[in-house]
Amino acid sequence: MQRNVLIGLASLGSLALLLGAFGFQHLGGLPPCKLCIWQRYPHAVAVLIGVAAVAIRGRLLPLLGMCAALVTAGIGLFHAGVEQGWWEGPTTCTSSGTSGMSADDLFDQIMTAPVVRCDDIAWEMLGISMAGWNGILSLGLVLLWALAYRRS
Template sequence: MHRLLIVIAALGSAALLLGALGFQYIGDMPPCKLCYWQRYPHAAAVGIGVLALIIPGAVLPYLGALAALSTAGVGAYHTGVERGWWEGPSTCTSGPVGGLSPDQLMEQIMAAPLVRCDEVPWELFSLSMASWNAIASLGLALVWIAAANHARKQG
């Protein structure tokens, strides 16, 4: 039973990650900084799920729960930024700019999409993608915890 729960939890994170990539590449909605932060724990949860199917025990499922709770926390924080409850990060990240002339650099800056963390590009039932990620990730954390509890009872 715990293996099935691990598969469900890992596939849930994979589905949320693929959904985010679909919005980005098919829906033409570039992610903001907080959107990226929500993706990393899902990727970790998928990797943890693969390892948890190979290595028995409750430790890896608990790590999967921690990953799901991490992305839920960032999603909740992002929701607060979108709703104006608190301010988001004031800094942005950028890639290396070596080898570009000033004109090329300015052209690259002007062509880059401006993605703000406090704007909601899509919502369903008045909840943004960040809100839905937080809710779904809390559910996935519960599945991970159930898998860990089953593993502890077996061991």
Template sequence: MTRFQLTLLATAGSAALMLGALGFQYIGEMPPCKMCYWQRYPHVAAIAIGLLALVFGSRLLLLLGALAALTTAGIGAYHSGVEQGWWEGPTTCTSGPIGDLSASDLLAQIMDAPLVRCDEIPWELFGLSMAGWNMVISFGLAVVWILAARKS
């Protein structure tokens, strides 16, 4: 495969994983946990990097794409370990700005928000959760990025 084809494959891989995550969230009604969001950010970066690399063909961009894929794979590995109970996950939660909400409006907003725990597996296939699949596929995408960088 050419450098262009490999770059396109790696970029499309991250885009497909993001579309899958959004599909699970909005169609499958499985809201993401905090660590699920963490895994999405490097994919968004990889997509942007990939689009730039397709235009400019920079080896540095290809290596940054590999770094983004390895980052999300690492977060996926950490998240999988939390789901399996191998180690503890984050104990903190985040929330948005309160703004001009009254106490009763704030309480209603909190009570209506879905409770999503990082240590529960909402879906799995062949013994791997979504985080596990993200890890495996993202490691593969990192290899594709590196192969593309070697061709430039």
């Protein structure tokens, strides 16, 4: 496959995942948590890199696109692990224990807690959450960017 076709597919893949996330948020009524938001930024960067890479020859932009896809894949897989309880996520968007807390500390924690928790699975398909799907599909985008890099 040609370099520009691979770049176009990778960019469109990031755009589709980004639009899907916005669709779940605005049409599906599923507000994003902090980790969900973090996964969006690299996709937006990958789309912009894809537009630039079609116009500008060289190997740097496909390499940067591959890095952007790898970053969002990593955040997505990390987020999926947080949702499964395999490891702890950021304390600002996951639940924590209340043992040993005073009533004032507990009240302060409740009042500063985000509306959407990172350790809750809002939607899943085939036993895989949105974060997990983002991780898996973004690894496919890494492959497309890597092939485009090789063709550069």
